[in-house]
Amino acid sequence: MTPVLVALAVLVVVGGVASVAAATPRAAVLGLLVALVGAAYVADPIPGAVGLGARLAGTTLGAYLVWVALRRAPARLPPAMAGWTGSAAIAAAAFIAGWLAADGLGEALAAAAGPGGTSGRAGLDTTLVAGSLVARAAVAAACSLTALALPQVVGPRDTLRLGTGCLLLLAAAGLAGNALVGQLDAVVELALAVLTALAGAASAAVIAASVRHGGDLVIRDAHRPDAAIRHRPADDAHPLGHRELDGVPAASRPGSVSGPAA
Amino acid sequence: MRLLALLLIGGIGAALxxxxxxxGGRPARAGALLGVVALLGVTGAAFALRPGRIDVSGEPVTGLFDAHLVATDYLRLIVGLWGLESVVLVVVAWLLGGLARLRGxxxxxxxxxTGGTVALASADLAVGFAAGAATGLGALVISLHGDGPAAVAAAARDLRVNVVGGAVLLGCLAVVPIAGRLALAGGDPGAAAGSPAFTGVPAIGLVAVVTTLVVAARWGILPFHVRVSRLADLVPPETLPLLLAWIAVPVTVVAIAMVDRLVTPLALPLDGExxxxxxxxxxxxxxxxxxAMVHDDLRHAVAYVVVGEAGLLVLAIAAFDPAAWGAGRSWIVVLAASKTALLVWSAVIEDRFGTRSVPDLRGWIRRSPFLAVALVLTALATLGIPGWIAYDARTALAALGAGPPWDLVLVIASVLTLAVYARLLIVGTGQPTSRVDRAAPEWVAPVGRTWALRRPVAPAARTATVDAAPVLLEGQEEPLPRRGPRRIRPGSSPTLATRVEVAGQRVATAARRDRAPLLSAAVLTLAILAVLTSWGALNLGSAAAEPAPILNGAGTD
Incomplete structure (x- = not known):
């Protein structure tokens, strides 16, 4: 079972890369779904049926709502921050760093526990101390998803990638909990599932609003002139609104080149 | 069961x-009515909660979901007060703009x-953080109602603050037991590099700082203040008490609980943090x-007052002292109640005088003396007097956060916002501007314009108009015939729906006729509630000092 779960952790990271680097909404949401659903299962021991069912329902619902909101979005997404190669490189580096950090953390915890295997403190029967590869893979995947998501939420350019970044961070928090806390309580799993579904719904609402107001997914913050310039549409030299300025058609305004002859 | 009833009423009421x-139209009226009924139901259920379901050590005895959700005195106080203030807020919003202002x-x-109740009742910190993050997402219901790209940008900021904050707090919760174990394993604060304690102590410190930053982001505390002013520009002013004060309360309470339960007992040397x-x-x-002093925009000024006074919350975490538990939780309630009064005062002032510019409000007290009383009471509730909960919490947090003489500096800094209240009052005493002069009077109009309902008239004349604006469809030249007023024929027995509609329209007409005094009365009510909270009504002191019903967190204690 362990190799499958470690492979699943890698698949989660691949899904995360696809969700932030894909050029089409379909691929991005598919990657997001893989990352969110898979993250719930990278745990040792695997959570109970109630918890897993709740996480599956919550993550699927969250990703589905994002997909529904993208129906009227443009077929091509705004350019990704790092592209496929860059995102994959970031994810791989973070995965390796996370694996090594988990390795060191496990050894430090084992040393802190003493020769008897217990520190005398309550709790913390995590598999990380016992040297579980799944726990290491979970920490590594959490680091990887965090590295992928942080740029999307720190300087968001479009609503889809902002929502994706938020959901990936939630998945990373769940992975960290799986690895560091041990088996989560079913109620905690349920709470995480509800939060994921609500975060998906909120992301979907923001995406739908951006499509409704601007026709695309770009976040146009009036207080960020750099964002406005970077995402200036190609045909903004003569915006439609200027033609009807003050109720006077552009062609009949004084000084207009194409205006009627005096 | 009462807790479950509260959650069900709140959730179903929100959806309906x-x-x-x-x-719009009739469904909107029905939705508003159902929402108000649900709000009253939640408030009533909150006050009907039976607290004391935890023992002296903080262990839950009974509750929902196998004691994962437990009613406490503090929960009853916060949700009850929140409900009372929300009822007044809803009335204010309706008076300001009808059903359209209730939409978000x-x-x-x-x-x-509902989300806040789950967070506050949670016996598990992870559930509390998840519920606290979900509570914050309620802000999107309001911010997405704005027009244009600014609404999208504001909603994106809200989404980021809440979900990222929730994820970070959940991550911190996962890290704390491990870091605490490493920190305690070394036993020596000056541990050598490479030892477990060398890693554990900074990790715990980092968790404490990050937790505080998440709370700071939710309240708009510096350096996260930009979101607050932009939000104030975008949303209707009567929604600001919810967005700037109440919605951040649950996650703040859970964050303080985490630090108090998992970090403080370690007694680590966290002086740098x-x-x-x-x-x-x-x-x-x-x-x-x-x-707040230099801003001439009233909305910005009051929003920055919230930012300034919320700074005291940071000290509740920074103290790393069990004694800060009660004081910090008391200050949260006082802050939310007093800032609700201030923000609603600002919304009513803006509506009455038609301006957000403070200089243009010169002489406002002459037209609105009741609002002046409300502002003075709000300032009093903020400051408190010796013996009041607000005063004691302020001084205790300052003393626990930093020893002498810095505690005095912190206390002085925390009352600097009183200068803003003073400025607004001084502006109000000047010669009225033309805007102020032509504003609606605050007092109840004389005979013939009282807001009291008219006595029932003869049955033949009992009518109620139903709005039906002329509509021209495509290709239609004549407007549709206007639907006549709903008439209750003599001798016939009107249906219940008709009676409710007629009564509702009479109340609406009467309330709108004298909206100025009614709005002032609502603001005054909120200010009085703030003063009572600041004083310590509803047993705030002991409720805030009760232990949190936290089940987990045994990893480090």
């Missing part, structure tokens, strides 16, 4: 009111109260008050 209010406020309030957090608190209090 959102559904109805988005449709009512569902968001109910949803936030404490100093950093005290600097953040001091900067927020001083710069927030300064920004």
């Amino acid at each position: 009111s959102a559904w109805g209010l988005h449709r 406020l009512l569902p968001a309030t109910l949803a936030a109260m 404490r100093a950093l957090l005290v600097v953040i608190a001091l900067a927020s209090m001083v710069l927030g008050a300064l920004a």
